[in-house]
Every structure is written in structure tokens, then in C-alpha cells.
Amino acid sequence: MWKGLSAEALTVLISYQIRRSLARKRLLVLVAAIFLLEVAIYYVLTRLPEPLTRPIAGYAWVVGALAPSTALIHVLALMVGATTSAEEYEAGTADYWLTRPLTRLEYFVGAVAGGLTFLSILILLYTFFAAAISTYVFGPQRGLNILPTTVLSTILSTLVFYSLGLAIGEVIRRSMLSTLLAGLVFFGSFIAETYLNVIAAVNNDPSLLEAQRYLPTYGAVRLASTATFNGLGAAAPGSVFLQLFAGLSRSGETGLLLLSIAAYTAAALTTAWFRFRYSDVTRRAV
Amino acid sequence: MSETVVVEGLVKVYGDGVRVGPISLTVRRGEVYGLVGPNGSGKTTTIRAILGLLKPSGGRVSVLGYDPFEEPKRVNLLVGYSPEMPVFPPFYTARQLLTVTCRLRGLSRDDARREVDRLLDITGLVNHADRRVGNFSKGMVQRLAIGLATVGDPEILVLDEPMLGVDPVGRVQIRDILRDLKREGKTIIFSSHELYEVERLADTVGMVYMGRTVLERGLAELLGDRGRIRVVAELRRPPSPETLDMLRTVRGVGEVRAEGQHVTVVMNGYDAREEVARILANSGSGLLGLKTLNPTLEEVFIEVVERAVR
Numbered sequence: 001m002w003k004g005l006s007a008e009a010l011t012v013l014i015s016y017q018i019r020r021s022l023a024r025k026r027l028l029v030l031v032a033a034i035f036l037l038e039v040a041i042y043y044v045l046t047r048l049p050e051p052l053t054r055p056i057a058g059y060a061w062v063v064g065a066l067a068p069s070t071a072l073i074h075v076l077a078l079m080v081g082a083t084t085s086a087e088e089y090e091a092g093t094a095d096y097w098l099t100r101p102l103t104r105l106e107y108f109v110g111a112v113a114g115g116l117t118f119l120s121i122l123i124l125l126y127t128f129f130a131a132a133i134s135t136y137v138f139g140p141q142r143g144l145n146i147l148p149t150t151v152l153s154t155i156l157s158t159l160v161f162y163s164l165g166l167a168i169g170e171v172i173r174r175s176m177l178s179t180l181l182a183g184l185v186f187f188g189s190f191i192a193e194t195y196l197n198v199i200a201a202v203n204n205d206p207s208l209l210e211a212q213r214y215l216p217t218y219g220a221v222r223l224a225s226t227a228t229f230n231g232l233g234a235a236a237p238g239s240v241f242l243q244l245f246a247g248l249s250r251s252g253e254t255g256l257l258l259l260s261i262a263a264y265t266a267a268a269l270t271t272a273w274f275r276f277r278y279s280d281v282t283r284r285a286v
Numbered sequence: 287m288s289e290t291v292v293v294e295g296l297v298k299v300y301g302d303g304v305r306v307g308p309i310s311l312t313v314r315r316g317e318v319y320g321l322v323g324p325n326g327s328g329k330t331t332t333i334r335a336i337l338g339l340l341k342p343s344g345g346r347v348s349v350l351g352y353d354p355f356e357e358p359k360r361v362n363l364l365v366g367y368s369p370e371m372p373v374f375p376p377f378y379t380a381r382q383l384l385t386v387t388c389r390l391r392g393l394s395r396d397d398a399r400r401e402v403d404r405l406l407d408i409t410g411l412v413n414h415a416d417r418r419v420g421n422f423s424k425g426m427v428q429r430l431a432i433g434l435a436t437v438g439d440p441e442i443l444v445l446d447e448p449m450l451g452v453d454p455v456g457r458v459q460i461r462d463i464l465r466d467l468k469r470e471g472k473t474i475i476f477s478s479h480e481l482y483e484v485e486r487l488a489d490t491v492g493m494v495y496m497g498r499t500v501l502e503r504g505l506a507e508l509l510g511d512r513g514r515i516r517v518v519a520e521l522r523r524p525p526s527p528e529t530l531d532m533l534r535t536v537r538g539v540g541e542v543r544a545e546g547q548h549v550t551v552v553m554n555g556y557d558a559r560e561e562v563a564r565i566l567a568n569s570g571s572g573l574l575g576l577k578t579l580n581p582t583l584e585e586v587f588i589e590v591v592e593r594a595v596r
Contacts (some may be wrong), residue, residue, distance in 0.1 A: 012386055018376065023377045092373035096434075099337050099367040100390045103359045280340035283330075 009091040009106045010113065013097075014214025017114020018121070020087075030076045034068045034126050042133050043065055058142040062228060065147070069154045069224040073123065074186055074217075080115045081165025081180035085272070089173045089282040104277050112269070115162060116155075122156045146231035153170060153227035160220040160261050161186055163268035170272040173282050189217040219260030226254055288315050290350055290442055290473050291336055294566070297344035298331050306331045306497040310343060313442075313475055313490075318468050320475040320488030320505070328497045330370055333446050336475070337367055349442070357376040363391070370446040370477075372427050376420025380411050380430055384420060384437065385523040389437035401437060407434040410459055411525065425456025432463055443467060443478040449483050461486065473556030485509070491583065493590055500594040509580045513552040516579045517562060522572025525549055529569040536561050547571075 019241035021027050041064055044052055056063070088094040088111075135141050164185055193212050198207035211220055211238055278280060290313050297307030301379055306328040313319045321508040334340045335347045338354030338361055347354055348448050374383055384405055388398035406412045409429040414422070422430065428448060448464070449457050464487055467474060478484050484491060484505075491508055493501040501508075525544055531543045533549070538556025542549065551562050559578065566573045 008389055008392070012389055016386070019377055020375065092369075093375055095339065095369050096372075096374055098339060098358065099362055099365075100361050100370075100387065101363040101392070102390065106359075259561070278341070281334075283334075 002037055005103075005109060009102055010110045013102075013107065013110025013164070014114040015110060016118050018118050019164075021115070022116040027076065027079060030072065030079065032071050033123070035078070035129065037067060037072065038064050038126060038133065040131055042137050045138055048157075053138075057138040058140070059232070060134035060138045060149075061131040061141045061144065064134055065127045065150050065154075066228060068126060068155060068227050070221055071190070073154065074220055075118075075183065075219045076164040077160075077180040078165035078186055079179055080119060081162040081167075081241040082169040082182045082283055083175045084111050084115045084166055084169060085276065086169035086173050086175040090175055092283075094281055098235070098281050104254075108273055108276055112163075112259065113164065115166070119157050119158050119162065121230070124151055127151050127154070130283060137155070143232045148161055148203040149231045150224060150228045154224040156258070156261060157220045159265040160216050163265045163272070164216065167268040167272040167275075169277045185216065189215040190221075191235075193217055194202055194272050213256065215258065216264050217269075219264070223254075223257045223261060226257060230254065289313070289473065290315050291319075292348045293332060293336065293345070294330060294347075295345035296335055296342050296582065298335065298340060300341040303387040307343075308501050309494055309497070310345075311471060311492045311499065311502055315473055316471045317488050317489040318464075318474045318476070320484035320486050320491045321475060322479065322481055322491060322583070323477075323494035324479055326526070327364060327494045328331065329479075329494055330391060330446055332494070333444055333475070333477060336444060337361070337365065363438075364440055365442045365444055366437065367442075368423065368428070368435040368445045370432040370449055370450060372431035374430070374434075375418045377415045378417060378419050380406065380414040380422075383430070385433050387437045393438060397482065404436075405433040405437065408463060425452045425454075425459070428452050428456065428460060429463070433480070438466065442473045442475070445474065447478055448476055449452075449478065449480060457483075481587055485583040493587060495591050495594055501590045505583070508586055509583065514581060515557055515559065515582060517551050517553075517559055517567050517576055518550045518579060519562070519576045520574045521547045521549065521550070521566065523576060524571075525569060525571045528573060529565065532565050532569075535561060536565070 042060070045060065045063070053060075085094070088097070090172050099103075102110075125148060131141060131144060131147060161182065165178065167181040168185075170173065172178050172181070193215055196208045196212050200206060291311070292313075293309060293311045295308040295310055297305065297309075299305045309328055309332050310333070311319070321328050321332065325378060331340070331561070336349060336354060338356075338358040341355050349361045350364055352360050352364075378386065381402055382401040385398055389402050393401055406415050409432065411426060411430060411433070415425060419427070419430065428450075432445065432448060435445065439561050445464075448460055452460060461483070464474065464476070468487065474487075476484075476487070488505050490502070490504050524547055529550070530542050530544055533539060533551055536558050538553045538558040539551055539562070540554040541552040544550075549566070553559070553562075557577070563576050564571070566576070
């Protein structure tokens with residue numbers, strides 16, 4: 001299936017998708033929000049009483065590196081995914097690309113990889129930004145050897161909502177509506193998790209917690225913190241701030257988290273591919 | 287001449303139930319094929335099927351032996367396409383877009399650079415090469431679209447309404463580009479509802495109306511040998527009603543129309559030009575000249591459509 005994919009075509013498509021993402025104001029606002037969040041986190045930490053922040057001073061980078069992975073990065077991922085193909089149909093640029101000498105698979109892989117590359121670059125940038133700013137504010141940081149694991153696991157975790165957004169965008173081919181629907185899935189899953197947690201605690205019924213595992217946010221929200229805290233091991237102090245993220249981590253369930261991500265991603269990408277391959281290229285609405 | 291594009295009984299049923307077809311056409315190598323018809327008649331559906339952008343609900347489409355929907359890459363290597371309302375990624379400059387297209391066609395870096403310079407020159411966009419496409423005028427976008435369609439010297443060019451929304455100066459420039467391509471021996475399929483443009487460029491005309499093919503014939507055959515002659519006489523003074531009545535009695539004369547000092551006489555199936563000239567010369571209106579005119583494609587189209595409706 002992958003034989004015959006042209007490296008030149010993929011390079012062109014990936015660089016196009018990155019430029020397209022950078023040209024979109026809504027995405028840039030979210031990107032700016034991520035970096036503002038980083039700055040705000042460290043600003044607040046410096047304003048807190050020193051005894052409170054002393055335990056995490058050496059691991060302050062963890063807070064900045066993991067904060068966007070709880071929600072913001074997934075919202076950005078679903079926005080990028082939902083608009084990757086839908087906007088091309090709406091704008092009419094799909095006609096340009098699909099009348100070039102490209103196989104349908106090359107176009108699809110190029111589009112998917114392009115959006116993912118954009119997200120990966122962003123994750124890499126803000127994680128290193130968190131490491132740099134925490135070093136500047138709190139002095140030398142420990143456990144930085146885990147940074148690549150944090151970056152990689154965050155990239156993997158974005159796959160769920162990126163591909164769900166892509167599938168919804170490809171199926172309905174309306175960018176705004178697909179963004180809203182993908183957002184509804186994300187926040188719906190988030191709320192459902194919280195609801196199940198509360199009900200499970202009130203009724204003392206652990207089986208409800210099992211149900212959480214089938215929700216799309218389960219793997220997406222937890223993988224980065226799980227991988228990071230697994231890497232840090234016993235070295236990380238039990239500060240209240242780190243505990244916020246440690247609470248999301250499932251030390252013995254990395255495989256399950258990966259399985260959840262893989263299942264949702266595979267299902268969504270397969271849906272998007274079949275819809276794209278076997279239906280007409282929608283004309284731009286005039 | 288061998289066949290390059292064959293559409294046989296193409297039928298497309300859209301999701302909202304709108305049905306287009308059956309449409310059939312055959313385009314031979316080296317010919318300019320004008321696909322004409324009013325808006326919504328099925329021209330763009332046909333073109334999109336030829337490019338593999340839509341899956342036919344029935345019938346067959348073949349481009350040099352390939353099925354465009356199943357083998358889009360092969361077909362798009364052979365075909366250059368300029369859409370009805372071209373839209374390009376607005377952040378690219380004309381040079382960048384042409385370079386990207388060259389890369390996708392597999393041209394080497396050096397060949398791509400030469401090809402981009404050549405195309406910028408042909409399309410008259412040399413001075414705008416580094417401007418963003420999003421800031422281009424309609425005419426510039428159309429010229430760029432035609433330039434992009436010719437990247438890598440494809441065997442067939444498909445141009446959907448290349449003159450749409452273009453000002454008169456832009457039209458002349460596009461017409462010149464198309465004439466050059468025709469001289470080079472390119473196979474060109476172009477759709478238009480502006481029959482005047484088709485009449486100037488096409489070798490063969492395919493007419494579609496209400497979603498089906500109503501006629502396919504060579505342009506010369508269509509406008510020439512139809513047993514219908516139209517003459518326009520220029521007089522010194524407006525003709526008298528008696529003169530016009532006399533013209534109407536001449537064998538073969540079907541229609542006589544006077545507008546000021548001009549009289550148009552249409553003959554069907556019989557050449558009565560000598561008799562018409564004699565009557566006008568002796569009428570006392572002062573005959574200054576007589577000119578034979580072929581029917582326009584527009585007149586032929588209306589006639590064909592009326593026949594199809596009947």
C-alpha cells in the first residue's frame with residue numbers, strides 16, 4: 001500500500017500544510033494561548049510562598065511541559081484535524097492538489113503528516129520553552145533526560161483528537177461544523193470522565209471507573225503525564241503541583257493508554273481514508 | 287487522428303437527486319474541442335469526470351486508455367487543468383506555486399527553474415512573479431491557472447470556462463495563449479457558455495443542454511455547409527417597404543430584416559444572392575455593397591436546442 005509514495009510529493013504537501021496552519025488566525029490564537037499559559041504558570045509560581053514551591057524547584061519544567069497536554073493541545077489538535085481537509089474543499093484548493101500528479105494515498109498521507117508535523121513542532125517548542133523558562137526562574141532543572149519522552153508521548157496523545165477531527169472534517173466537509181463536533185466529542189468525553197469519577201466515588205463502585213477507559217480522552221489526556229512520571233520515577237518530589245499531573249498518570253497502564261490512542265486513531269483515520277478515496281471531490285460552494 | 291478522451295454515456299446522479307447525463311464526447315489528438323452549453327447543463331460535471339474528481343454513476347470515461355477515477359496520478363500526468371474559478375493557496379507567490387507544481391510533476395530543480403521562467407513569460411506574469419496569489423486580479427489568476435495547466439508539457443489541456451469574469455484585455459491575452467498552444471498541436475478541451483469564444487478557437491464543438499449531449503460536430507461543418515445563406519446589404523438610403531416585399535417573394539428567401547440602411551436576407555436551401563442583388567440595385571436605394579455571412583455558433587446552438595426541446 002505504501003509502495004510508490006513519492007518523497008518529493010510528501011515533502012511538498014507537508015510543507016504546504018505547515019504554511020497553511022501558520023496562515024490561519026484561529027490556530028495562531030490558540031498557539032499564542034499555549035505560550036501565554038506557560039508564562040502565566042511560571043509567573044504564578046514565582047508569586048507563591050517559597051516553602052510551597054521549594055519542593056518542585058528542580059522539577060518546575062514538568063509543570064510547563066504537561067500543562068497544555070491536559071486540554072489545550074487537544075483542542076488545537078482537533079482544530080487542525082477538522083480543518084485539514086474540510087477547509088480545502090470549502091476554499092476550493094482541493095481541486096488544485098487533486099488535479100496534480102498525486103495518488104489519492106500520497107495526498108492523504110501528506111495532509112495527515114503535514115498537520116501532525118505542525119503539532120509536533122509546536123509541542124517541541126513549548127516543551128523546550130517550559131524547560132528554558134523554568135531554568136531561568138528556578139535554576140538548574142533535574143530529570144531533563146525525560147524531555148524527549150515527554151515530547152514524544154505528547155505527540156502520540158494528540159493523535160486521538162487530531163484524527164477524530166480529520167475524520168469528522170472529511171465526512172461532513174464543513175470546517176466550522178466539524179471543529180464544533182470534534183470539540184463536542186472532546187469536552188463531552190472530558191465531562192463524562194469527571195461524572196463517572198464522582199459517581200464512582202459516591203457509590204463506591206469501581207466498575208464505573210472501568211467505563212472511563214473506553215472514552216477517547218482516557219489515553220489522550222493521560223499518556224504524557226504517565227510517560228513523564230514513569231521516567232522520573234521516585235526522584236520526583238510529591239509537591240502539590242506535580243501531584244496535579246501525577247493524578248492523571250496511570251503508572252501500570254501505559255500499554256492500555258497506548259491501546260486506547262491506537263484504537264481511536266486507527267478507526268478515525270480509516271473512516272477518513274475511505275470517505276476520501278471513494279467519494280467525489282466536493283466542489284467549492286459558490 | 288487517434289482518440290485521446292472518450293466519454294461514453296456518462297451519467298452522474300448527485301446526492302440531492304440531480305441527474306446529469308447521458309453525455310458522450312470523443313476528443314481526438316491535436317484538436318481543440320469546445321464544450322458548450324448554458325450554465326448547469328453538465329459541462330463542469332463532464333470535465334470533473336475526465337479529471338477523476340468525481341465518480342460517474344454510469345457510463346465510461348477514458349483518458350488515453352486510463353480510468354481517471356481509478357488512476358488519477360497517471361491521468362493528471364497527461365492532463366493539465368485550469369478550473370472554472372481557479373483558487374490557489376493564497377499565501378504562495380506565483381513563482382512558488384509554479385515551482386511546487388513543477389516539483390510534483392517530477393521536474394529537476396534546474397528544469398523547474400527554467401520552466402517557471404518560461405511560464406511566467408508566456409502568461410505575462412513576470413512582473414508579478416513574487417506577489418502573493420491572494421492579491422492577484424481575476425485575469426491574472428486565470429492566466430496563472432493556464433500556466434499551471436501547461437507545466438511539464440502535458441498532452442491534453444482541460445480548461446473550464448477560461449474566460450469567465452476576465453476583462454477584455456485579459457481575454458485577448460488568454461486567447462493568445464490558447465492560440466499558441468493550439469499551434470503547438472496540443473489537444474485542448476475547453477468549456478464555455480460564451481459561444482463567440484468557442485467559435486474563434488474550436489475545431490470540434492460538443493453541445494450539452496439540460497444534462498445531455500445534443501450535438502457533436504466539426505465547427506466548419508456546423509457553420510458552413512448547412513444550406514443556409516445570410517447576406518447583409520448596405521444601401522445609401524433606407525429601403526422602401528415595396529423593395530422589402532419584393533425580396534420576400536424571391537425563391538429561397540426565408541427572412542428579410544431592415545435596420546436603417548442595412549438589410550439582412552436569409553436564404554434557406556437555395557442560393558438567391560444574384561436575384562437579391564439585382565432587386566436592391568434597381569430599387570433606387572443605392573446599393574453600396576453585399577456581404578455573405580455564415581450563421582453564428584449562437585444561432586446554430588439556439589436552433590439545435592429548440593430542435594432538442596421539440
